[in-house]
Amino acid sequence: MNKKKVFELAKGFRGRAKNCIRIARERVEKALQYSYRDRRNKKRDMRSLWIMRINAGTRQHGVNYGNFIHGLTKENIQLNRKVLSEISMHEPYSFKALVDVSRTAFPGNKAVVPPKKDGLAMLV
Numbered sequence: 001m002n003k004k005k006v007f008e009l010a011k012g013f014r015g016r017a018k019n020c021i022r023i024a025r026e027r028v029e030k031a032l033q034y035s036y037r038d039r040r041n042k043k044r045d046m047r048s049l050w051i052m053r054i055n056a057g058t059r060q061h062g063v064n065y066g067n068f069i070h071g072l073t074k075e076n077i078q079l080n081r082k083v084l085s086e087i088s089m090h091e092p093y094s095f096k097a098l099v100d101v102s103r104t105a106f107p108g109n110k111a112v113v114p115p116k117k118d119g120l121a122m123l124v
Contacts, residue, residue, distance in 0.1 A: 006025050079098075
């Protein structure tokens with residue numbers, strides 16, 4: 001990498017990392033390594049976020065995430081996790097229909113009644 005390209009990439013760095021070629025080259029190389037790594041980590045983080053959102057939506061209807069996904073695959077419903085998370089957030093009735101389809105497809109998806117929360121009533 002030539003000097004001009006290094007200084008263009010080092011623009012905005014603090015201290016001598018923006019105007020001393022030796023330090024700038026090291027910092028630019030490290031920054032490029034971080035950007036390469038984090039482009040992959042961003043995909044991983046987004047997938048885990050989608051899974052958390054789907055799990056929260058399914059637990060409101062008494063089904064856990066794994067059984068929900070298993071029921072959808074048995075019914076051959078091929079929606080990816082990004083779309084499922086958007087549906088769970090913005091279209092709760094459509095998501096409820098998907099949970100019901102998943103529940104009928106997989107017998108492990110029994111309707112679980114969540115326990116009553118009488119915590120404050122018991123204290124008073």
